[in-house]
Amino acid sequence: xxxxxxxxxxxxxxxxxxxxxxxxxxxxxxxxxxxxxxxxxxxxxxxxxxxxxxxxxxxxxxxxxxxxxxxxxxxxxxxxxxxxxxxxxxxxxxxxxxxxxxxxxxxxxxxxxxxxxxxxxxxxxxxxxxxxxxxxxxxxxxxxxxxxxxxxxxxxxxxxxxxxxxxxxxxxxxxxxxxxxxxxxxxxxxxxxxxxxxxxxxxxx
Ligand SMILES: [Mg+2]
Numbered sequence: 001x002x003x004x005x006x007x008x009x010x011x012x013x014x015x016x017x018x019x020x021x022x023x024x025x026x027x028x029x030x031x032x033x034x035x036x037x038x039x040x041x042x043x044x045x046x047x048x049x050x051x052x053x054x055x056x057x058x059x060x061x062x063x064x065x066x067x068x069x070x071x072x073x074x075x076x077x078x079x080x081x082x083x084x085x086x087x088x089x090x091x092x093x094x095x096x097x098x099x100x101x102x103x104x105x106x107x108x109x110x111x112x113x114x115x116x117x118x119x120x121x122x123x124x125x126x127x128x129x130x131x132x133x134x135x136x137x138x139x140x141x142x143x144x145x146x147x148x149x150x151x152x153x154x155x156x157x158x159x160x161x162x163x164x165x166x167x168x169x170x171x172x173x174x175x176x177x178x179x180x181x182x183x184x185x186x187x188x189x190x191x192x193x194x195x196x197x198x199x200x201x202x203x204x205x
Contacts, residue, residue: 002180002199004104004156005192007095008141008165009111012184013124014085021084025077031070035077038065048112051135055079055114082118090189092124097193099127107131108150108163110141130154141165142173151177162199164192 010016018040022032039045044058059078063071099105105128109115113135119125132150139146151158158178165171171181182195 001160001203002103002162002196003160004106004162005098005196006106006108006150006156006161006163006174006179007124007128008163008167008170008184009107009109009115011088011166011186012164013088013091013095013107013122014118015088015186016085021081022077024084025080026073031073034066034070035074038062039074039077040081046140048114049110049134050140051113051138082114082121085118085121087122087124088186088189091186092122094189094192095124095127098196101196103196104156105129106150106154106156106161108141108146108165110134141170142167144173144177147174147177147179162196164195 007013018036019032022035022040026032026035039062042062044053044061047053048055048058055078059075062074062078066074095105107125107128107130109131111133113133115133125131132146132153134140134146137146137149139149141147147158150156158174162180162182163171163174164182164184165174166184166186168183171183175181180199182191185191
């Protein structure tokens, strides 16, 4: 029986749109291209999410691939991007509705330790019972070990959980362990509610 909802954070709760966030720092198109390809989502970004590097080391690696004139910009963005990591319209309301319906509320996110700086960006964080952060576990989605860690640490059963993530790979990995899944599209936050109702209806049959 469905008892718990496990939410991804980026592109489920907060809008992870590198170009949009970077454009708060520069309007230069070349600089925006470089930030999108060399800073956001690059190797160092994943290492920060995995908790195996720190910002200064990451910045050094990024700057090796970037013209010197952008090094100051890269520093500024790496340390401040999350100030512009803002809520997806309608997501909080959908999450709140699920909380009010009595589901256990969990978050499983690939995120660097800087998440503690931007938890206040959405009130949805405060609706969570527990949050599992990749950089604190030294594991990343979609590796199966992080889903197993979530279940063990919080005492959950996969078959009682719906996992909501915008990444198909992350959902397939969760489903392989027995979770229900929803590949989330941030343009349609109410899909969370519809998926829950669909699962409940299927369990009644
Ligand atoms: Mg995501």
